[in-house]
Amino acid sequence: MMSGTMPAPSIEAWQEYLGKVNPNVIKLGLERVRHVAAVLGVDTVGEDVRVVTVAGTNGKGSTAAMLAAILENAGYRTGLYTSPHIRTFNERIVYGGVMASDDDLIEAFEAVYTAMDDDHELTFFEFTTLAALYIFRNRLCNVLVLEVGLGGRLDAVNILDADIALIPSIGLDHCQILGSTLKEIAYEKAGIIKDHTVAVVTGELPEVCRNEIGSQAAQHEAALHIVGKNLKIRTVDATHFDFLAPIEILNLEVPALPLINAPLSVAAALLLRLVFKFGISDSDIRAGLRNATLHGRLEKISASPDVLIDVAHNPPAARYLARYLNLNSRPRNAVIGMLKDKDIENTLREYTDLNLFEHYYVCSLPGERGAQGYLLEDKLTALGIPRYRIQTFDTAAQAYRAALAELPVDSELLVTGSFITVEEVLKSIDENQVWHAAGKQEVA
Structure with missing residues (x-):
C-alpha cells in the first residue's frame, strides 16, 4: 500500500x-x-x-x-x-x-x-x-x-x-x-x-x-x-x-x-x-x-444564433470538421484555442483553405502546453487571413463572450481547437449563464 x-x-x-x-x-x-x-x-x-x-x-x-x-x-x-x-x-x-x-x-x-x-x-x-x-x-x-x-x-x-x-x-x-x-x-x-x-x-x-x-x-x-x-x-x-x-x-x-x-x-x-x-x-x-451522443463532438449548444463545439485539435480532425461545415454554406465565425505541441499551422490551414470563417477569435490556453493567442494570430496571417478579421484574447471564455456579442442571429459560431478550449467555454456558460439576443443559452 x-x-x-x-x-x-x-x-x-x-x-x-x-x-x-x-x-x-x-x-x-x-x-x-x-x-x-x-x-x-x-x-x-x-x-x-x-x-x-x-x-x-x-x-x-x-x-x-x-x-x-x-x-x-x-x-x-x-x-x-x-x-x-x-x-x-x-x-x-x-x-x-x-x-x-x-x-x-x-x-x-x-x-x-x-x-x-x-x-x-x-x-x-x-x-x-x-x-x-x-x-x-x-x-x-x-x-x-x-x-x-x-x-x-x-x-x-x-x-x-x-x-x-x-x-x-x-x-x-x-x-x-x-x-x-x-x-x-x-x-x-x-x-x-x-x-x-x-x-x-x-x-x-x-x-x-x-x-x-x-x-x-x-x-x-x-x-x-x-x-x-x-x-x-x-x-x-x-x-x-x-x-x-x-x-x-x-x-x-x-x-x-x-x-x-x-x-x-x-x-x-x-x-x-x-x-x-x-x-x-x-x-x-x-x-x-x-x-448516441458524446460531449464536444459536433455538439450544438445553442440556437439562433447556432453555436457548435467540437474538440478537433489536429489536421485530420480539422479536415473532417471543415468538410462537414462546408456542406452548408452560411456566415460563420470561430473561437479557436490550441496547445502548442499540436500542428497549429496545418490545423488552421484546413479552415483557411476553404475560407470557412469570416472572423477568428483566437485565445491563449493555460498551462505549459497552452499556446498563446498571438501565435495563432501569426499563423492565421501567414495563411492569408487579414489581421482585421482576427481578435486575440487571454482566455477562451473572453473570446467566446466577444464572439457571441458580435454574432448575427443568422450566423453560426464554432468553438474548437482543443478539449481545453471547449471545456473553458462550457464552464464559462455554466457559471455565468451567458445571454445572447435570442435569449439564454440552451446548453446541452
Missing part, C-alpha cells in the same frame, strides 16, 4: 488528489498498471464478458459512444470508458448508459489507492483506467468498450485483451511519443491486436497504415475489415446512409456524431452478433446510432 494518507472519502478530496497527479505526465508501459490491476483483481474479465478496444488518432470517442449506444439498446449492460472529460470526470466512466456517480468514483478510487504501492505508483490515466475497470466489474457489465488514451501497445487500457479491435483513423499526432512516421504510429495503434482478437475494423487509412495493421492482424490470425474495402457504405442523402457490406442494412439515420466513424460501430455490433451470438437486431443498430 502507498505510504502517506488516503484522501478523505469525498469527491472533492479525490479531485484534489488526482489534480496533483499531473495528467500531462506520460509514462508508457504496462508493468506498473498490470501489477496494481492484479492486486485489484481487474487484470482479467469473466469468460462471458467481451472487450472492444478502440485506438486511433481521431474518432475513438465517437466510435466507442455509438457502439455503446447500440449495445445498450440491445439490452447489454455496457461499460463505456472514454477520455478526456469536458465538464465532469464522471463523463469518462459510463455503465448501463448512465455516468458513474460520485459514490461510484469514491469507492473505486479508494480501491485503486489501496492496491497501489510506492514501487508501482500510477500515472493519472493508469489510476483512472483501473477505477473504470473496477466499477465495470462491480456493476456486472456484459461488454466493455474501452477507448485508448494514447497509442495502443503501451496504453493502460491494453492490459485487457481485445475481442474486437477498432482503429478509426491514423494520423500524425503525439509524434514526440509515438513516432514521427505514419508507419511507426500505426505500429503503436496496432498493439491492441492480440492473439485473443478475432477481428480488426479500421477506417479508411493511408496505405502504409493499412499495411502495418494488416500485418499485425495476420500475425494474430484476426480477420481484417476496412471501410472502403470489404466494408462499404453509401450516402443516401443528408440524413440517411446505407451499410452495404458485408451485411446490408439500408436507410440508417445519419448520427449526431461524425458519420465517418459510424461504419466501424455498426461493423463491431455485427461481429458481436455473428461471432459471439449477441442478440443485436438491425433495429437496435438504428436506435443506437440515432441516440
Whole structure:
C-alpha cells in the first residue's frame, strides 16, 4: 500500500488528489498498471464478458459512444470508458448508459489507492483506467468498450485483451511519443491486436497504415475489415446512409456524431452478433446510432444564433470538421484555442483553405502546453487571413463572450481547437449563464 494518507472519502478530496497527479505526465508501459490491476483483481474479465478496444488518432470517442449506444439498446449492460472529460470526470466512466456517480468514483478510487504501492505508483490515466475497470466489474457489465488514451501497445487500457479491435483513423499526432512516421504510429495503434482478437475494423487509412495493421492482424490470425474495402457504405442523402457490406442494412439515420466513424460501430455490433451470438437486431443498430451522443463532438449548444463545439485539435480532425461545415454554406465565425505541441499551422490551414470563417477569435490556453493567442494570430496571417478579421484574447471564455456579442442571429459560431478550449467555454456558460439576443443559452 502507498505510504502517506488516503484522501478523505469525498469527491472533492479525490479531485484534489488526482489534480496533483499531473495528467500531462506520460509514462508508457504496462508493468506498473498490470501489477496494481492484479492486486485489484481487474487484470482479467469473466469468460462471458467481451472487450472492444478502440485506438486511433481521431474518432475513438465517437466510435466507442455509438457502439455503446447500440449495445445498450440491445439490452447489454455496457461499460463505456472514454477520455478526456469536458465538464465532469464522471463523463469518462459510463455503465448501463448512465455516468458513474460520485459514490461510484469514491469507492473505486479508494480501491485503486489501496492496491497501489510506492514501487508501482500510477500515472493519472493508469489510476483512472483501473477505477473504470473496477466499477465495470462491480456493476456486472456484459461488454466493455474501452477507448485508448494514447497509442495502443503501451496504453493502460491494453492490459485487457481485445475481442474486437477498432482503429478509426491514423494520423500524425503525439509524434514526440509515438513516432514521427505514419508507419511507426500505426505500429503503436496496432498493439491492441492480440492473439485473443478475432477481428480488426479500421477506417479508411493511408496505405502504409493499412499495411502495418494488416500485418499485425495476420500475425494474430484476426480477420481484417476496412471501410472502403470489404466494408462499404453509401450516402443516401443528408440524413440517411446505407451499410452495404458485408451485411446490408439500408436507410440508417445519419448520427449526431461524425458519420465517418459510424461504419466501424455498426461493423463491431455485427461481429458481436455473428461471432459471439449477441442478440443485436438491425433495429437496435438504428436506435443506437440515432441516440448516441458524446460531449464536444459536433455538439450544438445553442440556437439562433447556432453555436457548435467540437474538440478537433489536429489536421485530420480539422479536415473532417471543415468538410462537414462546408456542406452548408452560411456566415460563420470561430473561437479557436490550441496547445502548442499540436500542428497549429496545418490545423488552421484546413479552415483557411476553404475560407470557412469570416472572423477568428483566437485565445491563449493555460498551462505549459497552452499556446498563446498571438501565435495563432501569426499563423492565421501567414495563411492569408487579414489581421482585421482576427481578435486575440487571454482566455477562451473572453473570446467566446466577444464572439457571441458580435454574432448575427443568422450566423453560426464554432468553438474548437482543443478539449481545453471547449471545456473553458462550457464552464464559462455554466457559471455565468451567458445571454445572447435570442435569449439564454440552451446548453446541452
